[in-house]
Amino acid sequence: MAAAASSLSLVPTEGASLADIDTLLTEQLGCGRVAAGRLARTFYDTFDHRLHRAGLVLEHEWLDGRRWLRLRRADQGTAVVQAACDRVPHRVCELADRRLREALDGPCGERALLPVVVTDGEQYRYARTDELDKTIVRISVVTSVAVAVDRFAPAPDPGGTPADVGRARHVLDPVITLVAVRGHQRDFDALCAAVAARLGERVALDPLHRAAGAAGVALGEDPSDSAVPVHGAMPAAELAGAVLRRAAEVLAANVAGIEGAVDDEFLHEFRVTLRATRALVRAREGVLHPEDRRSCSPGCVR
Numbered sequence: 400m401a402a403a404a405s406s407l408s409l410v411p412t413e414g415a416s417l418a419d420i421d422t423l424l425t426e427q428l429g430c431g432r433v434a435a436g437r438l439a440r441t442f443y444d445t446f447d448h449r450l451h452r453a454g455l456v457l458e459h460e461w462l463d464g465r466r467w468l469r470l471r472r473a474d475q476g477t478a479v480v481q482a483a484c485d486r487v488p489h490r491v492c493e494l495a496d497r498r499l500r501e502a503l504d505g506p507c508g509e510r511a512l513l514p515v516v517v518t519d520g521e522q523y524r525y526a527r528t529d530e531l532d533k534t535i536v537r538i539s540v541v542t543s544v545a546v547a548v549d550r551f552a553p554a555p556d557p558g559g560t561p562a563d564v565g566r567a568r569h570v571l572d573p574v575i576t577l578v579a580v581r582g583h584q585r586d587f588d589a590l591c592a593a594v595a596a597r598l599g600e601r602v603a604l605d606p607l608h609r610a611a612g613a614a615g616v617a618l619g620e621d622p623s624d625s626a627v628p629v630h631g632a633m634p635a636a637e638l639a640g641a642v643l644r645r646a647a648e649v650l651a652a653n654v655a656g657i658e659g660a661v662d663d664e665f666l667h668e669f670r671v672t673l674r675a676t677r678a679l680v681r682a683r684e685g686v687l688h689p690e691d692r693r694s695c696s697p698g699c700v701r
Contacts, residue, residue, distance in 0.1 A: 405584075406476055407591050408576040412599025417573060420540055421523070423597055428590065430525040430538060436463040438522040438541060442607045443487060445510035446550070446656060446665070447621040453506045455479075456607050459487050462522065468494075470502050474605045476576070487512055489661040511661035513550040515618075516610045518543040518571070527590055535583035536590050539576045544568040545610035551659045569613035574603045622652035623668040625675070639679065646676040 411420065424430040439461040444450045450457055451473075460467045468484035471477060482496035489511040491503045503512075520543025527536040546568050575594060579587035603609065611618050627641045649672045656665030 405587070406576060406578045408476075408574050408603035409595060409598060410572045410574055410601045410603045412601045415573075415598055417523075417540065417542060420573060420575060420598070423594070424525050424538060424540075427597070428527070428593055430527045430536075433524040433526050434463075435521060435523045437520070438462050438543070439517070439519045440606065440610075441487070441517045441548070442515045442610065443512045444515050444618075445507055446513060447510065447623060448619045449506050449508070449510060450503075451619045455506060456605065457503070457512070458607070459484065468496075468499060470499065473607070487514075489513070509662055510664055511656075513661070514548045514552075515550070516607070516614050516616050517546045517548050518606065518610045519546070520544060520571075527586065529583075529586075535580050535586045537578040537580065538590075539578075541574045541576070543571050543610075545571055545613045547614040547616050551655045551661070567614070571609055571613055574606075574609075576603075623649050623672070625649050625672060642679060643676065646672050646679075650676075 415423075421432075425432065441459045443457040443459065454473050455470060456473050457468070457470050460469060466483065466485055467481050468487060469478040469481035471479055471481075480496075480498045480502045482499055484495070484499075488494060491500055491507050491512065494500045494503070520541060523540040525538040525540070526534045527538065529535050575598070577587065577591055577594065604612070608618070610616075625642075625645055627638075627645045629638060650669055653665045653669045653672075656662070657669060659665075
């Protein structure tokens with residue numbers, strides 16, 4: 400038998416406003432307002448998205464002036480490990496907390512930690528209490544915008560502006576999260592059912608996936624992957640062109656990392672791709688136009 404859920408995050412399906420949600424929780428369901436505050440998060444991963452592919456999420460959170468770096472499993476709110484952290488360094492070995500260093504060392508290796516996407520908004524907290532004024536269910540309502548960030552820029556300050564005004568800001572639907580207090584599963588289930596009945600049962604995606612999807616950030620893709628689709632009937636010239644175009648994309652993708660000097664893997668990938676490209680150019684004499692071959696020759700490409 401599956402264990403009972405201890406938390407649930409829902410997105411209103413009827414376009415309910417923050418005021419509608421507040422009225423539902425306080426006037427109709429008898430919950431009390433607890434607090435409100437700013438909530439900003441910057442999500443991090445390696446250049447080749449090793450954390451995402453391992454089913455992990457690394458988020459730097461700013462809430463009510465407190466800053467936390469949290470590693471958790473995707474679609475789970477509970478942290479595997481977290482610690483107070485003012486700024487996130489590029490290198491795992493520079494993290495102050497030993498537990499975070501050990502937890503990230505395996506999946507990240509020597510690759511740098513780079514920002515992926517930022518969310519900035521407000522968190523409104525509520526509580527459902529019993530006749531003794533004891534909290535039996537905790538509720539939060541989060542409103543936010545998502546912003547894609549420059550991965551090689553200095554680490555964003557989660558307490559400041561999440562991104563410059565020139566960047567597109569994508570408004571996300573509000574998310575209502577209910578968390579059960581131990582020993583009150585029945586009350587939690589009843590409140591979840593009541594909220595879902597009035598606002599819909601659209602379960603919210605993981606905050607990283609919601610933000611990345613809204614901001615158009617692709618998760619899980621390795622910009623250094625040089626593979627191209629091939630089929631048996633593909634002419635040699637077409638295949639050579641596809642491989643060279645992809646190689647050019649890989650080289651360009653790694654230049655910013657080389658210039659930023661955040662880890663050595665960028666230069667390694669650049670060199671490997673450049674050697675493979677030169678070998679292809681030499682091998683495909685007669686397929687490429689002579690001028691194109693000369694522009695890619697070892698004497699011209701550095």
